[in-house]
Amino acid sequence: MTFPERFSNLPEYAFPRLRTLLDAHAPGGEVRAMTIGEPQHAFPDWVGPVIAENTAGFGKYPPNDGTPELRSAAAAWIKRRFGAVVDPATQVMALNGTREGLFNACIALCPEVKNGKTAVVLTPNPFYQVYAVAAQAVGAETVFVPATRETGYLPDYAGLPPEVLNRTAIAYICSPSNPQGAVASRAYWVDLIALAEKHDFQIFADECYSEIYRHDAPVGALQVAQEVGADPERVVIFHSLSKRSNLPGLRSGFVAGGPRSIAEIKQLRNYAGAPLPLPLQKVAERAWGDETHVIENRAQYIEKFKVADEVFGGMQGYKGPEAGFFLWLPVANGEAAALKLWQQTGVRVLPGAYLSRDVNGTNPGQGYIRVAMVAPINDMRRGLIQLRDCLYE
Secondary structure (H helix, E strand, O other): OOOOOOOOOOOHHHHHHHHHHHOOOOOOOEEOOOOOOOOOOOOOOOOHHHHOHHHHHHHOOOOOOOOHHHHHHHHHHHHHHHHOOOOOOOOEEEEEEEEHHHHHHHHHOOOOOOOEOEEEEEEEEEEOOOHHHHHOOOOOEEEEEOHHHHHHEEEEEEEEOHHOOOOOOEEEOOOOOOOOOOOOOHHHHHHHHHHHHHHHHEEEOOOOOOOOOOOOOOOOHHHHHHHOOOOOOEEEEEHHHHHHOOOHOOOOOOEEEEEEHHHHHHHHHHOOOOOOOHHHHHHHHHHHHHOOOHHHHHHHHHHHHHHHHHHHHOOOOOOOEEEEEEEEEEOOOOHHHHHHHHHHHHHOOHHHHHHHOOOEEEOOOOOOEEEEEOHHHHHHHHHHHHHHHOOOO
């Protein structure tokens, strides 16, 4: 039997790769996992009761697109948070986690050919790995665009050659960015939307970290698109309850965009989707309607930002994140630093190169490690001090 080689040339996923690097070596102290962006703050105390009240829903097939109540709750949140207006019936679809949405939207919306040539999908570099895998699944050419200190940790898509932009079908952008915590300004969104209008491509805005920030709430892509009067199909946004509400195990998010785009994504869901069980949709509906727990959660992260600034404030090259919950720390070599840290302290971090791709012999994540600030604050403080003393003293 022969198998397709569509994904055979993908690099190993980041976390199995990390296990290969570290697990043959004994930790140098109490293990502190600071690798995965899995929130550890408490989720709202009403989650269990809502599930219990709706357990009969496990006996029914859930609606593929999300219940009308859930889609209305998401649309109402978009209006409150961003001032953007979407029709919950035609412009919102519930997701079984945004990774599903970010992948399947590319399957549903990316053409095989653009202007007579292979379609291009743009992605920042470093990036959330599902972007590139989605592009590869549809046979598109992936163009990795550096998101470095020199570019404000956001990709400069406007700097690409016209030949590439004219073939571009989709541009992924993450704001606040994972791993660097950079926030796209309104001016950045205006310029990117204008570029997309000029070259007729769609923007997939991964905004999963939008509710974790230090100062001002990040501007949203759909918000700006509506303000400037862009084509309603130009921007597709993705949001999640994993970070906002500390519910990564709920596997709940939503996608919103133009009616034609959402119709295509819904059509794919009809055949290949995995809708959220009804009791969990009830939890998601409640979560999108409640901001109290979000404000409390953000306050905890603000205190963590302060701790990171105290620990690394005098370190050359340190830049505290604007938003999100990762530190993107400069080192000579990410793999060597992660291995040294593990062997000498037991602190476990992710080499930045595992989130990036080599382009022309250069990997923009090579000189970094990513550190997740998700543990309880005192545990996190101890881990950061150990990291500083091991790698920077």
